[in-house]
Amino acid sequence: MKYLSLLMAVALLGLPSISKAEQADRGPQIYMQSRCFACHGQLGTGGFGPTLAGDRILAIKKFVIAQILIGRGKMPEFGSRLSDDEVAAVAQYVRNNWGNHYGPVTASDVASVRELMKKASDEAAKAESPQQQ
Amino acid sequence: MSGTRRLTGLAGSILIIAPLAFASPAWPQDSTQTAAPEANTASSPQNTTQKESSDIAALVKDDNQWPMAAKDYANTRFSHLDEINKDNVSQLQMAWSFSLGATRGQEAAPLAVNGTVYVVAPYAGPHPNQVFALDIANGDLKWSYAPKPDPAAQGVACCDVVTRGLAYDKGKIFLNTLDGFSVAIDANTGKELWHTKLGDINKGETITMAPVVVKGKVLVGNAGGEMGVRGWLAAVDEETGKIVWRAYSTGPDDEVLIGKDYKGPYDWLNGKDLGVKTWPPDKWKIGGGTVWGWISYDPDLNLIYYGTSNPGAWNHEQRPGDNLFGSTIFARNPDTGMAKWAYQPDPHDLWDYDEINEAVVVDLTIDNQLRKVLIHPGRDGFMYVIDRTTGKVISADAYDYVNSIKSVDLNTGRPVLNDALTPSLGKTVRNVCPAAPGAKDWQPSAWSPKTKLLYVPHQHLCMNFKTSNVGYIEGTPYVGADVDMYAGPGGYRGEFMAWDPVQRKKVWSIKEKFPVWSGALVTAGDVAFYGTMDRWFKAVDANSGEELWKFRAGSGFIGQPVTFSGSDGTQYVAIISGVGGWSGAVAAAEIDPRVRNGALGFTGAMQDLPASTVGGATLNVFALPKNQKKAASAQ
Amino acid sequence: MRPEKPMNVTVGAGLLLLVTLFSAQAFGQDKANADTNNPQPPPPTDSSNTGTTISPAQLLNVPVSGLTPGAVEARPKLNPPPADEKAAQRGMDDFASFNCVGCHMGNGGGGMGPALSNRAFIYGSSPENIFLSIYQGRPNGMPAWGTVLPEDTIWDLVAYIKNLSDAPVSQWGTTTSSTSPAIEQVPSEIKAVPNPWQYTQKFADGQKPQE
Numbered sequence: 017m018k019y020l021s022l023l024m025a026v027a028l029l030g031l032p033s034i035s036k037a038e039q040a041d042r043g044p045q046i047y048m049q050s051r052c053f054a055c056h057g058q059l060g061t062g063g064f065g066p067t068l069a070g071d072r073i074l075a076i077k078k079f080v081i082a083q084i085l086i087g088r089g090k091m092p093e094f095g096s097r098l099s100d101d102e103v104a105a106v107a108q109y110v111r112n113n114w115g116n117h118y119g120p121v122t123a124s125d126v127a128s129v130r131e132l133m134k135k136a137s138d139e140a141a142k143a144e145s146p147q148q149q
Numbered sequence: 150m151s152g153t154r155r156l157t158g159l160a161g162s163i164l165i166i167a168p169l170a171f172a173s174p175a176w177p178q179d180s181t182q183t184a185a186p187e188a189n190t191a192s193s194p195q196n197t198t199q200k201e202s203s204d205i206a207a208l209v210k211d212d213n214q215w216p217m218a219a220k221d222y223a224n225t226r227f228s229h230l231d232e233i234n235k236d237n238v239s240q241l242q243m244a245w246s247f248s249l250g251a252t253r254g255q256e257a258a259p260l261a262v263n264g265t266v267y268v269v270a271p272y273a274g275p276h277p278n279q280v281f282a283l284d285i286a287n288g289d290l291k292w293s294y295a296p297k298p299d300p301a302a303q304g305v306a307c308c309d310v311v312t313r314g315l316a317y318d319k320g321k322i323f324l325n326t327l328d329g330f331s332v333a334i335d336a337n338t339g340k341e342l343w344h345t346k347l348g349d350i351n352k353g354e355t356i357t358m359a360p361v362v363v364k365g366k367v368l369v370g371n372a373g374g375e376m377g378v379r380g381w382l383a384a385v386d387e388e389t390g391k392i393v394w395r396a397y398s399t400g401p402d403d404e405v406l407i408g409k410d411y412k413g414p415y416d417w418l419n420g421k422d423l424g425v426k427t428w429p430p431d432k433w434k435i436g437g438g439t440v441w442g443w444i445s446y447d448p449d450l451n452l453i454y455y456g457t458s459n460p461g462a463w464n465h466e467q468r469p470g471d472n473l474f475g476s477t478i479f480a481r482n483p484d485t486g487m488a489k490w491a492y493q494p495d496p497h498d499l500w501d502y503d504e505i506n507e508a509v510v511v512d513l514t515i516d517n518q519l520r521k522v523l524i525h526p527g528r529d530g531f532m533y534v535i536d537r538t539t540g541k542v543i544s545a546d547a548y549d550y551v552n553s554i555k556s557v558d559l560n561t562g563r564p565v566l567n568d569a570l571t572p573s574l575g576k577t578v579r580n581v582c583p584a585a586p587g588a589k590d591w592q593p594s595a596w597s598p599k600t601k602l603l604y605v606p607h608q609h610l611c612m613n614f615k616t617s618n619v620g621y622i623e624g625t626p627y628v629g630a631d632v633d634m635y636a637g638p639g640g641y642r643g644e645f646m647a648w649d650p651v652q653r654k655k656v657w658s659i660k661e662k663f664p665v666w667s668g669a670l671v672t673a674g675d676v677a678f679y680g681t682m683d684r685w686f687k688a689v690d691a692n693s694g695e696e697l698w699k700f701r702a703g704s705g706f707i708g709q710p711v712t713f714s715g716s717d718g719t720q721y722v723a724i725i726s727g728v729g730g731w732s733g734a735v736a737a738a739e740i741d742p743r744v745r746n747g748a749l750g751f752t753g754a755m756q757d758l759p760a761s762t763v764g765g766a767t768l769n770v771f772a773l774p775k776n777q778k779k780a781a782s783a784q
Numbered sequence: 785m786r787p788e789k790p791m792n793v794t795v796g797a798g799l800l801l802l803v804t805l806f807s808a809q810a811f812g813q814d815k816a817n818a819d820t821n822n823p824q825p826p827p828p829t830d831s832s833n834t835g836t837t838i839s840p841a842q843l844l845n846v847p848v849s850g851l852t853p854g855a856v857e858a859r860p861k862l863n864p865p866p867a868d869e870k871a872a873q874r875g876m877d878d879f880a881s882f883n884c885v886g887c888h889m890g891n892g893g894g895g896m897g898p899a900l901s902n903r904a905f906i907y908g909s910s911p912e913n914i915f916l917s918i919y920q921g922r923p924n925g926m927p928a929w930g931t932v933l934p935e936d937t938i939w940d941l942v943a944y945i946k947n948l949s950d951a952p953v954s955q956w957g958t959t960t961s962s963t964s965p966a967i968e969q970v971p972s973e974i975k976a977v978p979n980p981w982q983y984t985q986k987f988a989d990g991q992k993p994q995e
Contacts, residue, residue: 053622054882054932059431061467063620064881069430115430304887304925307896375886577973611992615973617880624927626886626896631973635992642990734895741901742960743951744893744980745971745993752893756968757989759960 043109046102050094052110060114065091069114077121080107081129100126201263205318205362206448208262215711218258218314218359219593222446223510226595227671228712232720234674237773238688239698244721244772245288249281250274252764253737254707254729256591257314258359258668259768260322261285261713261723262336267317268725268768272303272310272327280315280324280334281768286715288770292339294324299350302328305624306355307375307749308731309738313591314359314709316367318387323367325356331369331385343390347371351624353378354439361444363453363483366393370440374458374503375749377627380438380475382455384486394486398438398457398474399424405474406486414492414540415562417471427470435621436468437461438475442505442591445523447537452480452489454523454537456504463501463585464616464629466574471496476504478525480540490540494527496563499572500553500614501585501630502528507593508535509603513651515543524650526594526605528587529554529564534650546653549588549609549644550637553581572630577615584612584634585750586664586731593709595669595677600691602647602656604677608664608732609637609644610754632750642754645669645679645687647694657694663758666732667724668709680706680724682733683761686769702726702769705762707733719772727766728758737764838862838912843919846912864911865936867943872978875944878937882929890972891980892948897925900948901969901980902958909949914942947979968993 047053055065062068074080084103085095094103100123107126111118202208208216212229220226233241249255251273260267266283270276276295283290303310306327316323321342324332329348334341347369348354353376361368366384374380380398385391396406405424413419420426425433438457445454460468460475476495481488495502508523513534515522522543525533530551534543545557554564570581589607596603612634619629636642643661648654667680675691682705688698705728712722729737734748736758745753845860852858865871879885892900903909907917918938921928929938952967970983971993977983985994 051932055620057620058623059435059621061621062618063622063883064878067618067620113431300923301925304896304927306925613971613973619883619886620881622883622932625883627883628886631890631971633971633973633993635988636990640991738894739898739902739904740894741892741899743965743968743984743987744889744891744899744901745968745988746890746973747893747899748889748895752889753971753988753993754990756987757962760962 042102042105046098046106047109050098050106052106055091056110060110060116068110068116070116074111074116075118077107077111077119077125078129080111081121081126082133085126085130085133095130100124100130203263203319205316208317213714214263215259215261215713216317217260217361218316218709219361219443219445219507220711222363222448223596224443224445224507224593225509225511225598226593226669226709227597227673229673230712230714230720231672231674232714232718233672233676233712233722233773235676235690235697238674238676240773241688241698241700241722241771242774243700244770246770247281247283247288247290247768249725249727249766249768250276250279251766252727252729254309254311254733254764255725255727255766256311256707256709256730257725258709259711259723259725260315260317261711261721262317264716265291265336266713266723266768266770267315267322267336269312269315269324270766271312271729272298272306273766277310278312278324278326280322280339282322282336282339283768285713285721286717286719294334294339294341296324296326296330296332296344298326298328298330302326302350302355305350305353305373305376306357307372307626309729309734311357311730312359313357316360316362318362318365321387323360323362323387325358325360325369327355327357329354329356329371331356331360331367331390333367333387333390345385345390345392347383347385347392352376353624353627356441358441358443361446361453362387363446366483368444368453368483370444370455372439372441372458374437374439374441374461374475375463375626375628377435377437377461377621377623378439379434379436380440380457382440382444382479382481382486384483396479396481396486396488397424398440398477399428399433399436399460401425405488406481407488410482411488412490412539414490414536414542417496417561417563418473418491418493418540423471423473427473428468429470432468435461435627436472436475438477440505442503443507443593445508445510446483447510447521450521450538451482451484452537453483454478454480454508454510456506456508456525458503458505459498459501462619462621462627462629464574464619465497465499465572466616467618467629469497472498476502476528478504478508478523478535478540480537492535492540492542492562494525494531494533494545494557494564495529499566500581502587504528505591506589508537509594509596510537511596511650515651524596524603526589526603526607528583528589530583530588531557531564532603532648532650532653533557544650544653548605548646548648548655549607550582551588553583572614572616574616574618577613579613580611581614582611582637583608584610584754585614585632586610586634590666590731592666592707593668595671597671597677597691599673599675600647600671601651602649602691604645604669604671604679604691605648606645606665606667606669606679607643608666609639609642610634610664611637612750612753628749631746633745634750634754636754643681645689647677647691659689659694659696663705663755663761664732666707666730670710670712670722672712678710678722678724680708680710680726682706682728682758684726686710686724686726700769700771703767704728704765705733705736705758721770721772723768723770725766725768727764728762729764733758733762735759736762838864843912843916846908846910846916848908848913848916859910862912864915864942865939867911867946869978871940871943872947875940875942876976876978878941879944882933884941887925890976891969892945900945901951903949903951903953905949911939911942911946914945915939918942944978947981950979951981952984
């Protein structure tokens with residue numbers, strides 16, 4: 017079971033985006049297979065991690081995507097394990113269930129956040145390097 | 150006259166031929182015996198003698214039998230047998246006993262049908278949930294049947310791995326296994342007829358209740374209110390094992406089976422999809438309301454009555470709203486499952502007050518009017534008398550010390566809560582009475598139409614209660630509370646009492662050291678029976694409560710006493726001993742008496758029980774000595 | 785529970801940048817380098833160490849039974865992570881977060897699942913045995929938590945469970961009578977600590993505990 021998310025991530029990188037309907041089904045699947053439920057509970061009830069049901073910070077799409085991609089504190093990163101499609105599916109799932117109604121998330125949303133973070137990372141690396149120009 | 154003679158000859162030859170034709174039958178001699186093994190022999194009666202019926206609807210009226218756990222559809226647990234009476238019960242002695250080969254809590258009621266006693270053991274020992282058929286007079290073992298339940302079910306059973314008994318109809322015994330199967334067994338041979346999976350242990354579901362057969366349907370409900378299980382009651386066709394209907398306790402109307410026939414007794418119980426609207430989004434999916442207790446039935450109104458468990462989780466702050474239909478009493482049509490009414494004694498339950506206790510069907514004269522009622526000893530400590538045609542509360546009075554609820558408002562049917570005791574996150578609320586198992590839990594009371602009293606076995610406990618946030622992970626507990634129980638005011642922890650539902654008061658009371666967790670039995674001989682957790686089986690005068698007889702058994706009692714008679718008219722009283730259950734788990738399972746919060750807090754109140762008893766199951770069957778018996782009196 | 789505050793998009797974008805800058809080094813970090821404060825779902829395994837001190841191959845050699853044929857000493861010498869106070873505190877939090885408390889109850893007193901507060905570990909009481917019981921589950925109702933929890937989390941739980949079972953012992957067996965046990969733990973709704981056997985009081989015989 018634990019190999020599956022990694023395998024899926026590897027297999028699906030570079031494939032065209034999936035349909036909205038498919039994405040709607042994949043969200044709950046990824047939530048379970050990537051073990052999000054272990055910390056955030058099923059139905060977003062929380063536990064080790066914060067409660068997602070009724071959490072208004074989920075309104076901020078880019079925040080949710082970034083959180084999943086790079087993790088924070090005790091939450092691990094999933095950017096290296098999940099494709100853009102998968103991140104989009106699970107982000108859409110948590111943002112639109114259990115009382116949350118915050119709208120869709122697409123694979124290109126995820127791609128643009130990855131790009132944004134790569135740019136920030138590159139600039140941070142440049143700022144630390146000995147060369148000034 | 151020759152024509153006449155010829156006719157006579159013809160007629161005569163017909164008369165000779167005709168009997169010969171009938172002498173060799175065109176059908177097989179004994180169709181039941183020649184049937185192939187897989188064929189459904191269930192429809193043939195258990196025996197072909199004319200006097201004995203195998204139909205449950207007839208058996209419930211025959212006092213020689215004890216054909217269902219609650220004795221009859223009204224759930225009276227009363228027998229008209231009076232060979233044993235208050236004058237001779239002191240002579241009662243063991244007739245025979247049978248070891249079930251299991252430890253852990255023995256909650257099941259023995260059944261007795263047409264000369265055979267049927268018992269079932271809990272999930273314990275090498276053959277969990279084993280069923281035994283025994284000869285009523287000498288205890289010979291006729292057959293046993295061991296199902297094949299999944300051992301992992303032990304990990305999702307909240308309150309010991311118990312079963313509350315079997316059911317019988319038309320030559321078949323019906324069994325519920327802990328891991329969620331309904332099974333039909335040939336009552337004569339012990340052969341398996343069908344088995345149907347109803348529950349899923351990976352959802353945290355188990356089945357512990359005794360099934361009830363109504364009009365050819367086996368009624369089975371699930372357990373798991375502590376596991377975030379969504380509760381339901383299912384009807385299974387007794388011949389085929391196929392599910393006929395399933396009524397959920399939470400969710401939209403079409404799944405709770407609420408339709409045009411439904412009318413709630415108060416405004417707040419009427420509305421569309423209340424099983425969804427009285428919850429935060431999606432929380433009804435893990436909302437509890439399981440059906441693990443008793444089901445009674447009124448054949449004239451054609452309504453079944455049963456209650457549902459606490460809503461999940463125990464931490465109420467995670468589920469604002471009334472949480473319908475947890476802690477609710479339902480009236481349903483048994484043919485279709487459609488609800489007629491629902492009444493919720495504990496809206497937005499705060500303290501794990503399930504309302505699965507029995508709803509005894511009685512007609513009472515109240516204020517000079519004959520009323521069709523249910524008497525329901527509430528978990529919350531209030532004795533409810535409810536109009537069973539509408540669900541409206543006629544009276545509700547505290548039958549033990551209650552400080553969590555001040556009163557029940559009869560205009561709205563809602564409890565008036567003691568707000569000072571409302572649990573809030575991280576705060577330890579002290580001295581909440583009754584404790585989570587209530588003033589009375591599943592252990593059933595008995596009603597005597599002779600004395601017009603209800604005989605109530607129950608506990609007397611209070612608790613500390615501290616809530617915490619809990620995440621739902623399917624198959625694991627969904628509770629969110631630290632509980633610590635202890636003896637109520639006065640220091641005693643149990644009571645057996647007689648209650649007058651018309652006068653609305655206690656008539657007599659016997660205090661016990663431990664909770665009285667056994668069921669009650671009362672007979673026309675004016676004797677009431679109950680068992681204590683420290684191994685005493687007692688007979689008391691039904692009018693005065695005076696102790697008349699007692700017997701020291703091998704292990705404490707949490708089972709249900711029954712009575713029946715053999716073919717020679719001998720009256721027997723039977724009960725299975727074997728401590729355990731939620732209250733006795735500390736003595737039967739691997740639970741540490743030094744850690745009070747164990748067993749959902751019950752360890753705190755029962756930590757000294759292992760010094761009195763440990764587990765071990767025996768069916769105890771009592772009768773009068775042969776030279777003491779009177780002839781059975783005419784019915 | 786996270787406090788719920790509405791945020792507007794500008795603040796959100798700023799937050800994103802902040803998060804990005806702070807985590808810039810984290811982005812692309814080696815996921816196999818599991819910090820004990822940064823638990824991961826179980827990574828794909830190979831035979832090399834994955835950040836804990838015991839490899840799966842080594843764990844496979846830990847016997848669950850007390851019998852080894854030939855009476856050969858076969859228990860491997862392993863180095864589990866240190867079971868210090870911090871590990872036990874994390875383990876206590878995990879014990880609640882992952883619902884261990886629901887079956888084993890507060891302070892491991894037992895309920896649906898057996899007590900962890902006594903010495904009766906039927907599947908072995910060594911740290912490795914307890915680790916495996918949690919990781920693999922057990923047939924009579926223990927779920928297989930290794931499919932969900934990272935190994936570091938399970939080692940923290942082991943540290944906490946070792947504390948839970950650290951009761952004062954005066955004899956080899958257990959006597960039960962009207963005078964024994966003589967002590968009980970201070971209950972968890974009064975005192976919730978990673979080493980509950982530090983706080984005991986007089987056995988209350990089912991009556992209200994003194995405070």
